[in-house]
Amino acid sequence: MFQNNKNKSFTSVVGLQWGDEGKGKIVDYLADKADLVVRFHGGDNAGHTIEVDGKVFKLSLLPSGIIRGKKCFIGSGVVVNIQSLISEIELVRSQGIAITSQNLAIADNASIILDLYKEVDAINESALGGAKIGTTKKGIGIAYSDKAMRRAIRVCDLFDDSILEDCLKRIFDYHLSTSFIGLTNLPSYDAALASIKINREKIREFVVPFFDFTQKATGNILFEGAQGFGLDINYGTYPYVTSSSTVCGSIFTGSGFGLTNIDDNIGVLKAYATRVGEGPFPTEDNGSFGESLQSIGQEVGTVTKRRRRCGALDLVFAKQAARLCGVNQIALTKLDVLDGFDSIPVCTSYTINGKTFDYIPSSRADFANIVPNYQYFEGWSKQAKTENVKAFNDLPQNAVAYLKFIEEFLEIPISIVSTGKDREDTILR
Numbered sequence: 143m144f145q146n147n148k149n150k151s152f153t154s155v156v157g158l159q160w161g162d163e164g165k166g167k168i169v170d171y172l173a174d175k176a177d178l179v180v181r182f183h184g185g186d187n188a189g190h191t192i193e194v195d196g197k198v199f200k201l202s203l204l205p206s207g208i209i210r211g212k213k214c215f216i217g218s219g220v221v222v223n224i225q226s227l228i229s230e231i232e233l234v235r236s237q238g239i240a241i242t243s244q245n246l247a248i249a250d251n252a253s254i255i256l257d258l259y260k261e262v263d264a265i266n267e268s269a270l271g272g273a274k275i276g277t278t279k280k281g282i283g284i285a286y287s288d289k290a291m292r293r294a295i296r297v298c299d300l301f302d303d304s305i306l307e308d309c310l311k312r313i314f315d316y317h318l319s320t321s322f323i324g325l326t327n328l329p330s331y332d333a334a335l336a337s338i339k340i341n342r343e344k345i346r347e348f349v350v351p352f353f354d355f356t357q358k359a360t361g362n363i364l365f366e367g368a369q370g371f372g373l374d375i376n377y378g379t380y381p382y383v384t385s386s387s388t389v390c391g392s393i394f395t396g397s398g399f400g401l402t403n404i405d406d407n408i409g410v411l412k413a414y415a416t417r418v419g420e421g422p423f424p425t426e427d428n429g430s431f432g433e434s435l436q437s438i439g440q441e442v443g444t445v446t447k448r449r450r451r452c453g454a455l456d457l458v459f460a461k462q463a464a465r466l467c468g469v470n471q472i473a474l475t476k477l478d479v480l481d482g483f484d485s486i487p488v489c490t491s492y493t494i495n496g497k498t499f500d501y502i503p504s505s506r507a508d509f510a511n512i513v514p515n516y517q518y519f520e521g522w523s524k525q526a527k528t529e530n531v532k533a534f535n536d537l538p539q540n541a542v543a544y545l546k547f548i549e550e551f552l553e554i555p556i557s558i559v560s561t562g563k564d565r566e567d568t569i570l571r
């Protein structure tokens with residue numbers, strides 16, 4: 143994946159569906175050859191699971207390279223809940239992974255998430271009633287909107303008492319006057335300030351001047367996307383999206399690397415589709431196919447433990463995602479979950495109000511009227527399984543036909559196939 147003829151090479155991994163495509167597993171796999179793994183957007187709404195020899199790691203803010211002891215960077219575009227980060231560091235350390243200032247750096251200009259934001263997130267959600275987004279209630283949207291409103295506290299501000307107190311006061315004044323009207327049990331500014339002052343000491347050693355850090359970084363640099371195309375703030379199924387940009391363009395603005403080019407741009411695509419939270423999902427299957435995918439694929443949210451909605455692979459959506467992310471390779475995950483189905487549906491176009499579409503329109507009025515059109519593929523038996531298969535030539539013929547169809551439809555090669563949770567259950571073509 144990496145080119146060796148210059149002092150930096152760039153590989154990116156982004157999700158092409160609604161998140162949870164298996165990005166963590168793919169990043170961990172590729173991190174073997176990486177020198178630095180970088181998160182560039184999102185926050186602890188992400189849940190990236192990695193399995194190595196039966197040991198399970200769940201990461202939300204730490205880049206997945208941490209499991210291999212690689213140097214990791216939480217970039218400028220990430221929104222960081224300091225308390226979550228500290229808890230995550232402690233948990234991962236308790237699983238035997240060393241985390242020091244040698245292998246973890248945090249951009250000094252990343253914005254932080256206050257606990258207050260989580261409460262505002264929950265209040266906003268309940269005010270929306272039936273129109274709620276189904277957020278992770280981690281305060282992500284509030285953090286990005288405070289950032290856009292130029293109210294946010296950044297990591298560097300934590301270490302200057304006067305700036306910190308000033309910013310925190312402004313944030314409390316604003317949110318207490320808008321979000322908490324009528325509530326008696328108000329969050330306390332003093333408690334928030336005291337807790338920040340304790341927590342900042344626990345992360346001080348990791349904080350770096352972002353420009354100096356990124357300019358000096360050399361070698362194989364791997365960018366780890368969070369969420370997925372369908373949740374992108376510009377291109378996703380708005381308003382049922384997250385509050386950051388999830389496409390590759392976000393690397394250019396959120397990593398601090400001032401990139402002009404990405405060498406290997408990998409889109410992660412699950413062999414079927416899932417979504418957690420509310421919002422349009424054209425191929426959602428509420429029948430036995432969807433239920434089987436949910437139970438065989440163990441489709442439960444890492445962060446919120448909600449059941450993921452399941453359905454057929456949507457190639458219309460995937461093609462649009464791949465184009466807008468500019469991906470030049472696909473990592474196809476969870477192929478093994480399809481073992482044993484007689485027939486596998488794949489959506490290849492939409493009909494909306496009698497008209498055929500090869501893309502998802504922008505208007506939410508159209509979302510409700512999408513009728514997916516399917517092609518059906520002959521499945522493969524549980525005996526001729528893909529589960530744990532480690533060589534492309536050992537895959538059942540019908541599974542290969544399924545992969546070839548995806549490649550041809552997307553006009554992008556599948557360079558990685560994942561056939562199980564474990565790091566070893568991976569085929570590199």
Ligand code: GDP
Pocket residue numbers: 157161162163164165166167188189190191192193439444475476477478479560561562563
């Ligand atoms: P991410 O958010 O994109 O990193 O994905 P998650 O980690 O939230 O969800 C993917 C889930 O599928 C995790 O529990 C992984 O351990 C699991 N997983 C990843 N790849 C495979 C695979 O090829 N087969 C199976 N059965 N599970 C996989």
Ligand code: IMO
Pocket residue numbers: 157160161162163187188189190275276277278279280281282283367368369370373382383384385418419420444
């Ligand atoms: P990873 O990185 C799946 C969804 C939430 C909700 C919407 C907005 O593990 O793929 P937010 O809390 O971001 O304001 O919620 O986005 N969501 C995810 N769904 N995987 C994720 O991350 C997600 N992060 C946010 O469920 O629908």
Ligand code: MG
Pocket residue numbers: 161162163188189190191444
């Ligand atoms: Mg996830």
